[in-house]
Amino acid sequence: MAEEQRAATYQPQEVEEKWYKIWEENGYFSSEINADGEPFCIVMPPPNVTGQLHMGHALDQTLQDVLTRWRRMQGRRTLWLPGTDHAGIATQAKVEEALAKEGISKYDIGREAFLERTWEWKDTYHARITKQVRKLGCSCDWEKERFTLDEGCSRAVREVFCELYDKGLIYRGSYIVNWCSHCQTTISDIEVEHKDHEGHLWHLRYPYTDGSGYIVVATTRPETIPGDTAVAVNPNDPRYADKIGKTVTIPVNGRELPIIADEYCDMEFGTGAVKITPCHDPNDFDIGQRHKLEQLNVIGRDGKMNEAAGKYAGMTTAECREAIIKDFTDMGMLEKITEINHSVGECYRCGTVVEPLVSPQWFVKMLPLAKPAIDKVNDGTIRFVPERFTKTYIGWMENIRDWCISRQLWWGHRIPVWYCADCGETIVAKDDPTCCPKCGGAHLDQDPDVLDTWFSSGLWPFSTLGWPDQTQLLKDFYPTSVLVTGYDIIFFWVARMIFSGLEQMDEHPFDDVFIHGIVRDELGRKMSKSLGNGVDPLEIIAQYGADSLRFMLMTGIAPGNDTRFKPERLEGARNFLNKLFNATRFALMNLEDYEEGRYPLQLTLADKWILERLRITAIGVNENMEKYELGEAARMIYDFSWDEFCDWYVEIAKARLYRGTPEERHTAQTVLATVLSHIMELLHPFTPFVTEDLWQKLPHNGETIMLAKYPNGVGMDAYEEEAQQMQQIMDCIRAIRNIRAEMGVQLGKKADVIFAAEPQLLDLVKTGESYIMSLASAASVTLEAAGFAAPAQSAKAHVRGIDIFLPLAGVIDIDKEIARIEKEIAACDADIARLSGKLNNESFIGKAPAAVVEKERNRLKECEDKRVSLVEHLQLFK
């Protein structure tokens, strides 16, 4: 790249590294900054230490950083607390995979060595992740970084476990749970993904024991037959009314089953008779409880039939299914097979079909916890943004079932429960006990299981602030201000934090929950490993810089909606930042001799206009930020910076910078520098690096833009009238440019321009003369009284009371001009028809606000004037 061109192109890589280091070293991310300010706190959703960050993280973290930087610049005492999650199943699976590559299993090395390996893994990925977060520019307080498995969080987990146990909210029991035979652990209900499968419904004959024929049951899972302990029918089903109380015999193993009556049975479905397998189906489990049926566990944790399955023992469930169907067929007991589309539960991690089975596990009793968690959202204490997610949350919370929290893993918080080998006592304790409090025995075995990862994640808003200790940090920042996360983990995480926070702290964990969508690929597909369509944020940062990535992610998004990752949009963001870079370069070239306050300011119309537009923009940006409409805020800054400041103001300022008096030049320099640095400040939360770099080069007060005051429009002089006047001049310039372009008069060629209007408007034109000269490339500007007769062979435009003539003898194409004018007239006609229709409507006059009516009247008059003016001009050519 040529040196010259390079100088005109922003090089993000050169500045990003530098500024992050300076910020971090100077402690600007610390919550001690703005120590007297009102606290503002976000706890970062901790990324899993399983791998690297993806685009979803980049979106999530950018949103948080924008909010944090904005609040910090407002003077709030901000704490954005970073951290990582140990992610039990996911991380353990990764390490097991790594071991498998070495040809060993976790059992070969044992629990302790395995955990050592996992901690090493954690260290590696933790380092990688935090580096990525830094690359992205996140202003989190690294001094306070936490990990879900660190000493403090572990203490919090034990504390909560013991408290809930003491209150009877945690219990151990043998209930039906979801078992993943691949991950070799239980998973909670929400970790089961239901997918539709085409399957078969086997209609099987179970003969009555008394020899009086048979009953036909329909099942999708014949392999569970060895575990049947009843057949159920609906008590109101006339078909079976006289069969209730009888027994049937399972043909393939000769066991006898009672026929019971239960409302659960749907008379419309299948045959209306259901085989009941309490140990391997959640519904059947409930029925079994109701009728005190025997529990017969026939499927083992390895996904194979166990001894209780008799002759089928040792088979996989699939093999068993086949064998049983064959046996029924051979015995003539298969009535028929029908097709059925039904949903099958799969493990969310590995996709293995989940096996429901009964096993002793630890549970959290949800009903008492859900109640306040629902209330605090319903009463507005916790607010979801967008609001619609409230319904999602409430709906789930109202139908919640007890939460199975024990996992048969090694990586995680070990359940703080010990069993006395001597007397069988169960000891639940915060601190490791040395002997049994009941019998004094020293043979204690700790429960081998660990807790669900989300158990510790649920404590994140307070465990990270120091709880269970009553730290100052906790007092200052709990409840936190806002939680920023994707809609995909409302149940997994948000809900758990809410009930855990309310239970332990007696106070809600955050005021707002700001929900965002997911980042999809260019085609709108979810980014995933299997599709290989993921985009690595680090690669994008290397290519375009973190600021471009951030800006792209922040624009064109609406709260709660998904967004697509489009490379073109990345280029747009890069171009915008390059634009600002060049605008700053231009300013700096013209600020070499600048000295603040050297002359009194002589603000021109354009100066007042751009200052007013800045004021309005600043107000709008803050309003949108308050509503979490970050995309809208970013768009406002973009439009103002590019369209108004760069394309208009900078061009206008050139005349005074190059040829003005020292006073004029000084004023232009001042406004240029002021507006530009305010643009940097407004934009800083979105694109922190480039704005800091450019702001530093411009005249500024303070050591970092991070701590500059965020522009909010308050205290700025208002110039509403001047802004409107300037808009009119700009419209005139656009009209002239339009004529020139349509007539093929290139901007390189100067053209004479004649304005005709009432004196007041002529004054305005006079004021804007220099802008017209330069921006419309006029050779001369002549002012004439209203009603001035058009010179021969001229083109004409009309802008709100101002007639504009371009004498173009020899250049003008009469046909083109006629066509152009006719098009304009047609547009006027359409407007006139609409407006007069409205104004002739008495209801409109009577019921619409007076200001609206007045506005429409003015508009109509303008349209009519314009039409008259243009029609008059058209006559000249006919």
Added chain:
RNA sequence: GGGCGUAUAGCUCAGCGGAAGAGCGCUUGACUCACAUUCAAGAGGCCGUUGGUUCGACACCAACUACGCCCACCA
């Protein structure tokens, strides 16, 4: 079976109870002394369908259609 979302320019998407917006793409012109990662001008929309509320609806309400998502104990 419930719940939710989306439907606006060729594409991707913002937006809004009082004259349809952006980016990209397209057309035409310009290497104009910050920037060709640029500048200027322009073409391009019954704002999914049908009703309703309203002086006024692209926006609010209802129904419908299409697509997508979430939840659910569909043997």
